[in-house]
Amino acid sequence: MLLRPLAAVLAAIFLPFPVQAxxxxxxxxxxxxxxxxxxxxxxxxxxxxxxxxxxxxxxxxxxxxxxxxxxxxxxxxxxxxxxxxxxxxxxxxxxxxxxxxGQLVLWSPRAEYVDAEGAILRRGGFAHLAVASPRTAPYGAAAAQVLAALGLADALAPRLVSGENIGQTYQFVASGNAELGFVALSQVMADDKLTGGSAWQVPADLYAPxxxxxxxxxxxxxxxxxxxxxxxxxxxxxxxxxxxxxxxx
The missing domain is CATH 3.40.190.10 (Periplasmic binding protein-like II)
Known part of the structure; x- marks a missing residue:
């Protein structure tokens, strides 16, 4: 009868958890x-x-x-x-x-505002496009690469609103201070679903991995x-x- 309690004590001692957190x-x-x-x-x-x-x-x-x-x-x-x-x-x-x-997306909190091909960038109709700073944020550098690859860097330069990091960039768009912006897919997706708004998932060949x-x-x-x-x-x-x-x- 004593063997079972002893075994339980020994098992507890050797559980695979850190001795001290x-x-x-x-x-x-x-x-x-x-x-x-x-x-x-x-x-x-x-x-x-x-x-x-x-x-x-x-x-x-x-x-x-x-x-x-x-x-x-x-x-x-x-x-x-x-x-x-x-x-x-x-x-x-x-x-x-x-x-x-990571993956880059063009996103707006407004449903059906950003089309699935990103044609809104050429079509216009927006005052501000949020991007992260290319100097300090890799996602900002990726956004700059996308605009250059599309031949839109100069045309859209007056409309750019730059965030210090991708978190601030997301807030610019979510708050409505910019109608749309380049953000990380992870900021607008959870459990494999878009959490709201509309987005264009930027093709991976338009920016460095x-x-x-x-x-x-x-x-x-x-x-x-x-x-x-x-x-x-x-x-x-x-x-x-x-x-x-x-x-x-």
């Missing part, structure tokens, strides 16, 4: 904030570790990390920034990987929660959530 400070590209909030909740539930999230433009994060910001993991909107940090010794070699490939890399930063090298989070992002549960927001792998 830890926190990890994560810099998250603005386009990935919504899926990462859901991933962070699942990560805490499944591992006991907690991810503290700060969102912003990848270019701004790069400057902050170089200035000593206490981030331990970077989830960038590009692949070049994590690689640069690794080359500079500010990220842990061998921890960098692509966690998602938005490969988004994750990397452990130097400050996270000895934090078990940082390593656990990067492992979790590679797992099936996280990848299913990421895919539901329109990202590819």
């Amino acid at each position: 830890a926190e990890v400070q994560v810099a998250v590209a603005s386009n990935f904030l919504a899926p990462m909030q859901r991933i962070a909740a699942a990560f805490e539930r499944d591992t006991g570790h907690r991810a503290r999230l700060a969102s912003g433009a990848t270019g701004k994060f790069y400057a902050q990390i170089r200035s000593g910001a206490p981030f331990e993991v970077l989830l960038a909107a590009d692949e070049t920034t994590p690689a640069r940090l690794e080359a500079e010794g500010r990220a842990v070699a061998g921890t960098r990987f692509t966690y998602a490939i 938005l490969r988004q890399d994750a990397v452990m930063l130097e400050r996270g090298a000895d934090n078990p929660a940082a390593a656990a989070l990067l492992d979790y992002l590679r797992g099936d549960a996280a990848r299913a959530l990421i895919r539901g927001y329109g990202y590819r792998f």
Whole structure:
């Protein structure tokens, strides 16, 4: 009769959860904030570790990390920034990987306003087109590439409203300060469905692939929660959530 309680005690001792939960400070590209909030909740539930999230433009994060910001993991909107940090010794070699490939959309909160081919860009009838800053936001650079490829960069330049990051760009459009804008598909999609409005999913051959890399930063090298989070992002549960927001792998 004593064997069963003893077995239960031993099983509890060796459950695959961290002996002591830890926190990890994560810099998250603005386009990935919504899926990462859901991933962070699942990560805490499944591992006991907690991810503290700060969102912003990848270019701004790069400057902050170089200035000593206490981030331990970077989830960038590009692949070049994590690689640069690794080359500079500010990220842990061998921890960098692509966690998602983003997609660009032209979006308006108004139903049937943006047509499925993006012809509204040539047709006009709008005063403002929101884009993220090409200098600090990879999605902004992608939008600039699209306008150049379509031969519309000069014609639409007077109508552009520039956001510091893709999150601010989305707010310009959602608030009505711009009738439409180039945003991340993940900002207007959840669980494989457009959350509202109308959109043109920009063909991938009009802009360079938005490969988004994750990397452990130097400050996270000895934090078990940082390593656990990067492992979790590679797992099936996280990848299913990421895919539901329109990202590819």
